[in-house]
Amino acid sequence: MSVPADLKYADSHEWARLEADGTVSVGITDHAQDRLGDLVFVEAPKLGQTVAKGKECGVVESVKAAADLYAPISGEVVAVNEALSGSPEKVNQDAYAAWMFRVRPSDPAELNALLDAAAYEKVVASEEH
Amino acid sequence: MHPTGLKRTPLFDAHRRANARLTDFGGWEMPLHYGSQIEEHHRVRRDAGVFDVSHMLAIDVSGGEARAFLGRLLANDVARLGLPGKALYSCMLNEDGGVLDDLIVYWRGQDRFRMVVNAGTVDKDLAWIERQRDRFAPGVVLEPRRDLAVLAVQGPQARERVWQVRPALRAGSETLAAFQAREEGEVFVARTGYTGEDGFELMVPAGGAEALWSDLLDAGVAPCGLGARDTLRLEAGMNLYGQDMDESTTPLEAGLGWTVAMAGARDFIGRAALAQRAPRWNLQGLVLRERGVLRSHQPVRSARGPGEITSGTFSPTLGQSIALARLPLAATAGEMVEVQVRDRWLPAQVVNYPFVRRGKSLLPG
Numbered sequence: 388m389s390v391p392a393d394l395k396y397a398d399s400h401e402w403a404r405l406e407a408d409g410t411v412s413v414g415i416t417d418h419a420q421d422r423l424g425d426l427v428f429v430e431a432p433k434l435g436q437t438v439a440k441g442k443e444c445g446v447v448e449s450v451k452a453a454a455d456l457y458a459p460i461s462g463e464v465v466a467v468n469e470a471l472s473g474s475p476e477k478v479n480q481d482a483y484a485a486w487m488f489r490v491r492p493s494d495p496a497e498l499n500a501l502l503d504a505a506a507y508e509k510v511v512a513s514e515e516h
Numbered sequence: 517m518h519p520t521g522l523k524r525t526p527l528f529d530a531h532r533r534a535n536a537r538l539t540d541f542g543g544w545e546m547p548l549h550y551g552s553q554i555e556e557h558h559r560v561r562r563d564a565g566v567f568d569v570s571h572m573l574a575i576d577v578s579g580g581e582a583r584a585f586l587g588r589l590l591a592n593d594v595a596r597l598g599l600p601g602k603a604l605y606s607c608m609l610n611e612d613g614g615v616l617d618d619l620i621v622y623w624r625g626q627d628r629f630r631m632v633v634n635a636g637t638v639d640k641d642l643a644w645i646e647r648q649r650d651r652f653a654p655g656v657v658l659e660p661r662r663d664l665a666v667l668a669v670q671g672p673q674a675r676e677r678v679w680q681v682r683p684a685l686r687a688g689s690e691t692l693a694a695f696q697a698r699e700e701g702e703v704f705v706a707r708t709g710y711t712g713e714d715g716f717e718l719m720v721p722a723g724g725a726e727a728l729w730s731d732l733l734d735a736g737v738a739p740c741g742l743g744a745r746d747t748l749r750l751e752a753g754m755n756l757y758g759q760d761m762d763e764s765t766t767p768l769e770a771g772l773g774w775t776v777a778m779a780g781a782r783d784f785i786g787r788a789a790l791a792q793r794a795p796r797w798n799l800q801g802l803v804l805r806e807r808g809v810l811r812s813h814q815p816v817r818s819a820r821g822p823g824e825i826t827s828g829t830f831s832p833t834l835g836q837s838i839a840l841a842r843l844p845l846a847a848t849a850g851e852m853v854e855v856q857v858r859d860r861w862l863p864a865q866v867v868n869y870p871f872v873r874r875g876k877s878l879l880p881g
Binding site for chain 1: 552858
């Protein structure tokens with residue numbers, strides 16, 4: 388299971404990446420896609436919507452199950468990855484390339500409070516035994 | 517039995533080698549998928565896939581009273597088995613007309629039959645069948661065949677691939693019609709399945725299962741797990757025991773009226789109850805008309821009254837969500853209903869099923 392060292396993580400299995408323009412890209416982790424199996428649709432928050440850290444902001448559904456998407460960081464949604472609506476399997480193929488939405492953070496410090504790769508790996512390990 | 521507490525089929529090591537994601541299915545540790553269940557689904561619709569279904573149990577039934585006994589035990593009529601090798605789908609009912617299990621029974625000639633029952637109901641089935649045997653036909657011999665492995669090879673190219681790896685089977689099985697079987701040496705070849713595609717179900721001695729499995733994979737047949745098996749059977753409009761019907765449901769409430777042979781006076785178990793018990797609902801097909809995924813137990817509401825989804829999924833062939841649902845008797849194809857998906861009521865249309873047959877959509881429009 389891949390857990391890139393340069394990303395931040397939420398224990399609800401989202402990843403967050405700080406982009407050069409100060410926005411934060413959000414997706415679900417490789418572990419999450421592996422547990423869900425083949426995704427069949429991604430309902431990300433809408434462009435312009437305000438999301439709050441730790442709150443539900445969308446849904447991902449696989450053939451097997453539905454899972455809530457939680458915002459790892461608060462702010463305004465400034466981009467949505469439309470490519471995923473026709474090809475949700477991109478999330479299964481490469482979970483860290485398949486960003487779902489981008490947020491302009493209202494409090495960039497929230498990013499530091501997220502898990503680093505080592506801490507997230509412990510979360511995954513604790514769920515798997 | 518293994519430290520996991522789960523039973524394993526003779527192909528368990530082969531599944532591990534093929535990187536199967538394993539799951540608990542009725543007490544068996546079975547492949548859910550080998551990477552992508554949607555990919556496996558498409559392989560079966562377009563080419564050929566193989567499923568290990570050795571968790572299901574073949575039970576051989578023999579003896580002079582075997583045919584009369586099965587006539588008493590099963591809601592469908594084994595008198596319909598007019599040619600050796602012929603197969604019949606049937607429900608086995610309790611005295612109240614509830615479905616104990618659904619199964620396939622093959623006539624093997626003379627007084628020999630073979631039933632194949634679901635894995636999750638094996639213990640209950642065997643106890644029931646033995647009890648009925650003791651009451652009605654003590655001379656009948658029942659032989660559970662755990663020594664057999666069962667491989668379902670399904671898809672438009674399935675039969676060709678089987679003949680390619682086992683040429684000796686071709687002559688005997690080339691002329692088999694659908695729902696017919698033949699025994700070639702130690703191999704039982706049946707032109708049956710649970711996918712809506714052509715193909716064979718092969719029963720072989722457990723010791724030979726792994727070689728057959730590997731040879732099929734080497735010939736380009738895709739290993740397929742229970743995930744794809746479920747989306748394929750649902751597209752094909754086939755019931756799943758425990759989900760679309762169980763002991764609280766009659767076959768008439770599960771879309772299986774066509775399997776209950778009421779003609780004549782044959783006194784099968786459950787008949788008297790069925791004659792008195794008015795169906796409470798119909799099993800109908802649904803197609804979701806918005807984005808989302810229908811799943812079992814979601815509530816349905818309609819102008820005709822409430823209902824419930826018994827099986828729902830995303831259909832890889834149709835690219836939309838489909839379901840089987842218990843609906844009020846008055847509900848008919850074409851009407852719109854609403855299904856509660858998470859916190860929203862989404863529009864769905866009642867349709868006739870199967871949804872897909874031989875790779876093609878059967879949906880109207």
